[in-house]
Amino acid sequence: MIGRVAGLADLLKGDGSADRVVPPSGFTAHLTLFTAGAMAFLTVFALALSLAAGQLADRWESELARTATVRISAPEAQMATQTAAVLEVLRTTPGIAGARVLDAAEQAALLEPWFGPELPVDSLPIPRLVEVTETGAGYDGDGLRLRLAAEAPGAVLDDHTRWRRPLVRAADRMRLVGYLAIGLIAASTAAMITLAARAALAANARVIEVLRLVGAQDVYIARAFVRRFTRRALSGAAAGTVAGAVMMLLLPDMGGDSGFLAGLGFSGWGWAWLPAIPLLAAGVAFWATRAAALRVLGGLT
Amino acid sequence: MIELDEAAYSYNSDDLLAGMTLQLAPGSFHFLTGPSGAGKTTFLKLCYMELMPTRGAVRVFGTDVRAMSRDAVALNRRRIGIVHQDCQFLDHLSVAENVALPLAVSGRDPSSEAGNIDELMAWVGLDGRRGARPPELSGGERQRAALARAVVLSPDVILADEPTGNIDWDMAQRLLRLLVELNRMGKTVLVATHDLNLIRAAKAQVAARVLRIRDRRLQSAGADL
Ligand SMILES: Nc1ncnc2c1ncn2[C@@H]1O[C@H](COP(=O)(O)OP(=O)(O)OP(=O)(O)O)[C@@H](O)[C@H]1O
Numbered sequence: 326m327i328g329r330v331a332g333l334a335d336l337l338k339g340d341g342s343a344d345r346v347v348p349p350s351g352f353t354a355h356l357t358l359f360t361a362g363a364m365a366f367l368t369v370f371a372l373a374l375s376l377a378a379g380q381l382a383d384r385w386e387s388e389l390a391r392t393a394t395v396r397i398s399a400p401e402a403q404m405a406t407q408t409a410a411v412l413e414v415l416r417t418t419p420g421i422a423g424a425r426v427l428d429a430a431e432q433a434a435l436l437e438p439w440f441g442p443e444l445p446v447d448s449l450p451i452p453r454l455v456e457v458t459e460t461g462a463g464y465d466g467d468g469l470r471l472r473l474a475a476e477a478p479g480a481v482l483d484d485h486t487r488w489r490r491p492l493v494r495a496a497d498r499m500r501l502v503g504y505l506a507i508g509l510i511a512a513s514t515a516a517m518i519t520l521a522a523r524a525a526l527a528a529n530a531r532v533i534e535v536l537r538l539v540g541a542q543d544v545y546i547a548r549a550f551v552r553r554f555t556r557r558a559l560s561g562a563a564a565g566t567v568a569g570a571v572m573m574l575l576l577p578d579m580g581g582d583s584g585f586l587a588g589l590g591f592s593g594w595g596w597a598w599l600p601a602i603p604l605l606a607a608g609v610a611f612w613a614t615r616a617a618a619l620r621v622l623g624g625l626t
Numbered sequence: 627m628i629e630l631d632e633a634a635y636s637y638n639s640d641d642l643l644a645g646m647t648l649q650l651a652p653g654s655f656h657f658l659t660g661p662s663g664a665g666k667t668t669f670l671k672l673c674y675m676e677l678m679p680t681r682g683a684v685r686v687f688g689t690d691v692r693a694m695s696r697d698a699v700a701l702n703r704r705r706i707g708i709v710h711q712d713c714q715f716l717d718h719l720s721v722a723e724n725v726a727l728p729l730a731v732s733g734r735d736p737s738s739e740a741g742n743i744d745e746l747m748a749w750v751g752l753d754g755r756r757g758a759r760p761p762e763l764s765g766g767e768r769q770r771a772a773l774a775r776a777v778v779l780s781p782d783v784i785l786a787d788e789p790t791g792n793i794d795w796d797m798a799q800r801l802l803r804l805l806v807e808l809n810r811m812g813k814t815v816l817v818a819t820h821d822l823n824l825i826r827a828a829k830a831q832v833a834a835r836v837l838r839i840r841d842r843r844l845q846s847a848g849a850d851l
Pocket residue numbers: 637638642660661662663664665666667668669711820
């Protein structure tokens with residue numbers, strides 16, 4: 326592996342004399358540069374999607390953090406008895422670590438974003454909220470619902486996990502889609518470079534024949550092509566990555582925590598992944614060209 | 627060095643060459659003659675492993691060519707200097723770079739052997755044409771450049787296909803002298819030509835054996851030459 330990496334580094338070093346034996350080619354060079362650039366540009370966004378979806382999934386996963394709410398809507402007169410009943414049910418349910426009735430100030434704070442600070446909480450028939458904390462093992466949601474319905478008809482268990490879990494799953498799926506996109510981009514890059522390399526080999530059939538006649542081995546001839554395509558893919562992808570990164574920086578800032586789109590873009594270690602894109606492109610070009618060249622040369626008589 | 631044992635070759639269904647048996651002993655000098663289309667170039671291609679015999683065997687440096695990998699063929703070719711009938715060069719490189727090409731492909735650094743290249747260019751009388759591109763050369767200059775390239779790795783065997791094909795008599799004699807000189811240095815030389823004057827001139831300088839392809843077969847030419 327280290328040998329391979331060293332070989333790759335060696336390959337990218339200055340213009341070896343071996344390079345000159347194959348005449349510079351026009352359109353395959355541009356095709357490779359363009360393909361690598363465009364693919365790297367797309368990879369930046371696929372990578373951003375994967376990283377953001379991953380962060381989102383992790384954040385939501387941890388926020389699922391074992392809290393639920395019981396909402397009690399009852400006529401003023403029954404409120405106290407039903408609240409007591411709910412607390413009693415919760416106290417005797419296995420898997421529940423604690424339950425606490427939110428006071429008026431807390432309820433007002435929760436409602437403020439929706440109705441503004443002037444809301445007269447006291448004079449409105451607002452449901453009372455009980456915050457439930459689970460133990461690590463968790464409780465049986467359906468069983469609890471049945472018991473609440475029997476003891477306190479106005480109480481509803483509001484289990485956050487029920488609507489968040491699908492979101493976490495969706496975010497996970499999104500991360501997978503991002504990775505899949507990167508894989509597909511790499512595969513199409515390999516296919517394009519294979520085509521370009523084959524075109525270059527065909528265009529240089531006479532050169533290859535002369536090289537064989539003076540005793541060149543296939544690896545020597547292949548190297549002349551591999552070196553070129555690897556270098557072109559590297560520089561094309563570097564340009565594409567920079568362009569993609571600039572685009573990411575120019576995306577409108579969506580603020581700290583505005584839901585789903587928060588954190589699309591790179592943060593912290595995310596940026597560290599970007600230099601990997603040109604290297605990946607170079608690696609793909611290296612293997613695609615090498616395989617194409619050795620196959621074409623091996624097929625000659 | 628190179629050995630043919632009842633070797634035959636056909637491009638299509640009919641044999642072009644059949645029953646070829648020959649041993650090129652080290653240090654020998656051979657001419658190969660025959661009418662145009664007789665198969666002289668084909669014969670040389672069998673010798674330098676460009677073609678595989680369709681029947682019989684060809685052994686190069688003791689190994690059956692059919693048992694050689696592509697890499698082995700490449701390595702063995704470095705021990706054979708070939709002057710092609712149509713001198714194949716890389717037109718985007720200078721003449722000197724073309725002459726140095728066998729060094730480059732065998733992993734040696736041509737720049738460290740620049741002295742040898744200069745000497746070689748002078749030996750074939752091309753020291754003034756080092757930077758020229760092959761298409762700018764005259765026929766005779768191309769032939770001499772091809773010879774210089776053929777010997778740059780100091781091969782054991784030299785195969786020359788019509789090396790005097792399109793050049794005047796003076797230049798042909800000059801080229802012949804170079805080949806004879808190489809043979810005196812111990813190289814095995816095989817020259818395909820239909821120029822009987824060249825063969826006569828050579829026989830005055832070196833003990834050359836003359837082979838002729840006739841009716842698909844290889845024969846020893848008589849003393850009439
Ligand atoms: N690649 C090929 N495919 C089919 N036929 C071929 C091929 N190469 C040569 N031939 C045929 O084989 C015959 C011998 O060709 P070759 O080049 O060996 O002759 P030669 O003796 O070198 O002739 P010349 O003196 O003109 O160079 C010719 O009839 C030629 O048409």
